[in-house]
Amino acid sequence: MSPRTGPPGDREAAQVPGAPLRADAARNVAQIRAAAIAAFRGRGLDTPLEAIAAAAGVSKATIYNRFGGRAGLIDAVIGKLVAAEMHAIMDKALQVADPWQSVATYVTDRRDLQYREPAFTDALLMTYPESGQLAAIASAAIDMTTSLVQRGHDAGVIRQDFTAADLYYADVGNGLALRKLPRPARQDYDRRTRFFLDSLRPR
Amino acid sequence: MSPRTGPPGDREAAQVPGAPLRADAARNVAQIRAAAIAAFRGRGLDTPLEAIAAAAGVSKATIYNRFGGRAGLIDAVIGKLVAAEMHAIMDKALQVADPWQSVATYVTDRRDLQYREPAFTDALLMTYPESGQLAAIASAAIDMTTSLVQRGHDAGVIRQDFTAADLYYADVGNGLALRKLPRPARQDYDRRTRFFLDSLRPR
DNA sequence: GGTTAAGTTGACCCTATGGTCAAGTTAACT
DNA sequence: AGTTAACTTGACCATAGGGTCAACTTAACC
Numbered sequence: 384m385s386p387r388t389g390p391p392g393d394r395e396a397a398q399v400p401g402a403p404l405r406a407d408a409a410r411n412v413a414q415i416r417a418a419a420i421a422a423f424r425g426r427g428l429d430t431p432l433e434a435i436a437a438a439a440g441v442s443k444a445t446i447y448n449r450f451g452g453r454a455g456l457i458d459a460v461i462g463k464l465v466a467a468e469m470h471a472i473m474d475k476a477l478q479v480a481d482p483w484q485s486v487a488t489y490v491t492d493r494r495d496l497q498y499r500e501p502a503f504t505d506a507l508l509m510t511y512p513e514s515g516q517l518a519a520i521a522s523a524a525i526d527m528t529t530s531l532v533q534r535g536h537d538a539g540v541i542r543q544d545f546t547a548a549d550l551y552y553a554d555v556g557n558g559l560a561l562r563k564l565p566r567p568a569r570q571d572y573d574r575r576t577r578f579f580l581d582s583l584r585p586r
Numbered sequence: 587m588s589p590r591t592g593p594p595g596d597r598e599a600a601q602v603p604g605a606p607l608r609a610d611a612a613r614n615v616a617q618i619r620a621a622a623i624a625a626f627r628g629r630g631l632d633t634p635l636e637a638i639a640a641a642a643g644v645s646k647a648t649i650y651n652r653f654g655g656r657a658g659l660i661d662a663v664i665g666k667l668v669a670a671e672m673h674a675i676m677d678k679a680l681q682v683a684d685p686w687q688s689v690a691t692y693v694t695d696r697r698d699l700q701y702r703e704p705a706f707t708d709a710l711l712m713t714y715p716e717s718g719q720l721a722a723i724a725s726a727a728i729d730m731t732t733s734l735v736q737r738g739h740d741a742g743v744i745r746q747d748f749t750a751a752d753l754y755y756a757d758v759g760n761g762l763a764l765r766k767l768p769r770p771a772r773q774d775y776d777r778r779t780r781f782f783l784d785s786l787r788p789r
Numbered sequence: 790g791g792t793t794a795a796g797t798t799g800a801c802c803c804t805a806t807g808g809t810c811a812a813g814t815t816a817a818c819t
Numbered sequence: 820a821g822t823t824a825a826c827t828t829g830a831c832c833a834t835a836g837g838g839t840c841a842a843c844t845t846a847a848c849c
Contacts, residue, residue, distance in 0.1 A: 405794095405846055407796065407845075441797075441798085444799085444840085445796080447837095545781065549781065552767065552778065553778075555767060556759030556763035557759050574747060575755065578752065608815085608824095610815070611816095614827085634806060634807090635808095646807090
């Protein structure tokens with residue numbers, strides 16, 4: 384769960400400038416990161432570390448040495464996987480003036496991200512709460528939906544009995560279905576997104 | 587995967603009258619069934635067989651002896667768990683004359699069953715396709731939704747672009763969310779059921 | 790090119806689970 | 820009450836995965 388040596392929190396991001404990695408170690412870090420990104424994309428954040436190590440051409444012990452375990456590895460790559468895109472989606476939605484369009488844009492883009500990036504569902508579910516970055520994404524997303532729904536209520540463009548928790552629940556269900564079932568055709572998925580959006584409108 | 591002795595298919599239901607169980611074996615079968623029903627209710631169809639054996643006061647080898655493995659055990663109890671209720675729900679919906687009410691009744695009852703019985707989601711997903719009964723339930727449910735949706739389309743009470751596959755996808759998502767997240771309050775769950783039903787209506 | 794701290798790794802331990810079987814136990818029949 | 824086929828089970832093997840460490844390798848510096 385934590386690195387064998389060094390003070391608590393001494394994983395990846397904590398590489399102090401005074402202790403640069405040796406050349407071979409730096410090379411391995413890069414290879415592990417790349418392999419982790421590819422593996423997390425394809426199989427989710429619960430991909431066995433041994434598989435990632437094999438893809439990177441190192442032993443799994445090296446992942447523990449460099450990243451301290453799964454949580455550290457996730458922290459090191461989650462930005463490339465979903466954090467950056469997630470923040471872009473939130474910014475985009477915030478810049479849409481019309482309250483309904485703002486919600487619709489956010490929901491649509493978020494579902495699109497879920498479709499393209501199964502690992503995002505893991506982030507949503509905080510499957511690995513030890514990862515600080517994951518927790519940050521999840522909590523930012525919750526804040527975002529809360530304020531979007533509030534705005535929609537105030538403007539009368541979302542039914543009053545719809546809550547942010549309802550949206551979260553729907554997203555989780557969608558993400559899990561996407562994981563378990565054969566991936567639906569894009570047009571079917573988009574149609575379901577429209578159904579969902581329609582169900583938010585006032586009666 | 588199959589019993590060690592006897593011809594293929596010699597599991598549980600295949601107990602021929604000419605070969606009645608010995609008293610101790612019959613007692614064990616009853617205890618295992620009861621333990622399996624309770625365990626499947628609480629933890630789903632993937633409950634470790636060892637846990638069920640322990641609850642029944644037998645060794646796990648006895649489950650293999652009597653039921654041939656997980657699939658046989660599921661076959662032996664799925665009727666008590668969900669098959670009977672599922673058929674009741676289907677019959678009830680078929681007896682509602684109004685096409686919209688028929689769909690609404692079916693969807694509502696099915697979601698209610700999902701809420702009360704997490705194992706039903708496993709049935710829906712056919713997590714254990716080796717179990718004949720599970721497969722039968724899943725396929726009956728699919729036939730049912732197909733014909734209900736068709737009837738709704740013909741009567742103009744369901745939006746034309748909504749398909750039976752959409753309903754299945756939604757049910758799976760709901761079931762998985764129910765499994766992963768803390769169980770929502772009944773009133774929240776029912777509200778979400780209403781949202782979903784609203785989203786089926788023609789625009 | 791020698792020294793050494795940094796780095797890597799094969800081999801290991803651990804848990805959980807599915808699955809099997811030889812050997813012992815017991816119900817049932819005579 | 821003796822015999823035996825039915826039955827049960829502890830002990831076993833296998834797989835998958837997380838996690839650790841002593842011993843080996845090597846980059847970096849003199």
